[in-house]
Amino acid sequence: MLVRRCRLTSFLSAPWRPHRWRAASTATAKTAPSPQIDIPPPQHKLSEKDLQRLTYQRNIGVSAHIDSGKTTLTERILFYTGRIRDIHEVRGRDSVGAKMDSMDLEREKGITIQSAATFCDWETTNPADGSKHKYAVNIIDTPGHVDFTIEVERALRVLDGAILVLCAVAGVQSQTTTVDRQMRRYGVPRISFINKMDRPGANPWRIVSQIRSKLRIPAAAVQVPIGVEDGFKGVVDLVYWRSIYNEGQKGIDVVVSDEIPESVLELAKEKRTELIEQLAEVDEEIGELFLNDQLPSNDLIAAAIRRSTIALKFSPVFLGSAIKNTAVQPLLDGVCAYLPNPAELDVVAHDTTLPVTAPPVPLYPAAAAPLVGLAFKLEEGRFGQLTYMRVYQGSLKKANLIYNARTGKKVKVPRLVRMHSNEMEDIESIGPGEICAIFGVECSSGDTFTDGSTSFSMTSMFVPEPVISLAIKANGIETPNFSRALNRFQKEDPTFRVHIDQESKETIISGMGELHLEIYVERMRREYNVDCVTGKPRVAFRETISKRADFVYVHKKQTGGAGQYAKVCGYIEPMEMDPETGKDVAFDNVIMGGTIPSNYIPAIEKGFFEALEKGTLSGNPISGVRFVLQDGGYHIVDSSELAFRNATIGAFREAFRAANAIVLEPIMKVEVVAPGEFQSNVIGGLNTRRGTIVDSEVRDDEFTAIADVALNDMFGYSNQLRGSTQGKGEFSMEYKTHMPALTHPQMELEEAYRRTLTAKK
């Protein structure tokens, strides 16, 4: 047997090709072609030096359903790339915990709460010619639990590629489809990694077909496992037709052999043919060879995988076991070989000096171009606010002056660092295509920074609405730390909201789930020394309208002194959510001819947004409404901003009733996994909670049921599931949509709201 000991391969070293610009008006800068937009020719060509650097640069995310092994995998990646000296397990016996789970809470609970960024270098050897290349890889490990979905959202917004981790037994799970949707939203090419190949019942072929059928993306394995379950010891590389094993302590030595073990030879041949067939469907070059009955060369196969992965038409599937230190290095080679470098992505910004309808401006990752960077995450650190930034164009240097495109404010960059989980490394400057963090710069998540020579702005990310809320107060006397903590969390996490209920005067926190809020309450105790008492979690109901209603409203008050006069005319109508921004309320002013002086328009807009805060049916916030202001009237003496604001609130409330207002409730996608013998108990339990079963799957001795259930009907479900499955069932749920509440619950809510109003009087 011919054995070479080496670090593995880059199959292709990513040559930069001229762009075929794909324009997008928003955050999905890298997605579908839009032929009608005419993008101006490049103004900043990339220099040889830019190309050289970018070719060997990767920015990737690791995302998956909860507990698939993202953190365990990232720990191996850091170890093999020499970034950390030893491997520590998530909830490991050495009680150190994985590098990327740096918060105490993460280590205790064994879950990732915040995404963590790090970087490493990876040297690959091209199997075609033996040449070696060193790649710089920025990695963001994201949480799997749906309650922390914003962390995934913002990471994917700024990453160029991703590893989608799947469990070799559980396969595509509910959060896998959520992550898949997020990857599509931001046009992120992905390679799939089927982890936990050592588990009993591991079946990669079932998972590959689930990727095709459930995630609806053409996919094929680029490897075949050598040995199964406990005997899993390596993979056959189907592209370069060789076997790859891990040996030595913690799998540090990669052993490559030209010999394919007899036991998997037939399977490997079959799967290589399947890989070529799948590629023929999505890649013209392979398709043509396939039609002519010609076999593509190894290099052609590798090039086709790269092309179609970057074009979002294909996902190559890798196999391995992170915990058993098997086949992680070939995955890293796959990242370098098949995921794009920053120069291969089409990223655009808007020039804010031009009308919104103007075509977007392409950005170039040229070091000499004017700076454009996006602040995608804020964190309060020991040294003040830490802002994570992706530099898309130009360079960012310490002590530089940068401009916030939203506020127009100029700030100096006092300190520039590269993050390695919770540690940081000071740097003097950072080039385009890189991820870094800056200290002491006041901004909000999603702000664009420039060097002041352009007015470019990048669109921000999708922020889902909270589904659950609870009242919170300090246990004992409230110290300033109470609001300090809430302010900080709110600033860092756009899915965490805080408001004061005007009637009860209680502080209400809202978020994506019970765990989400629980973690913040716990962090208040640990990080701010504020012990809190919380009320019962409440579902975040909403109100909306179901038809258009016109309004003509006059607000008139004459009580001695100056009076109040304002007239507003227009209509409100139902509005669908914009899938890119998540916005579903809008204020449109279409007044012609100055029937209302323009200085009163902001007060009208303010009145509309104020009216949205509390619906008249149940006191919940209103969504899904467009307010169109068509006409109105004013009085030279008696009109004021206050009068117009009050007129708008009055007009809106009147129109709201006429527009068939209804209450909406959050519907969750619930996934239950339990041993097969409990199937009928589980289905029965979901039925009693008015759940609609949308999918179910039975495999070996386990089954999965997926159901849509109103969140309001899910309280206490974990106890019920435990009871009905002898503690062997598990469930996860994520927000799916808001739907009109059934008549009975709606009447109950309205009645309860009426009672609170009467009690107040």
Ligand SMILES: Nc1nc2c(ncn2[C@@H]2O[C@H](COP(=O)(O)OP(=O)(O)OP(=O)(O)O)[C@@H](O)[C@H]2O)c(=O)[nH]1
């Ligand atoms: N059998 C087996 N277990 C694994 C493997 N990789 C990870 N695990 C285990 O799976 C559990 C979850 O691993 P994590 O790395 O925390 O998973 P995660 O996806 O980062 O979890 P969240 O961030 O909380 O979603 C841990 O108990 C790991 O030890 C693997 O390859 N095989």
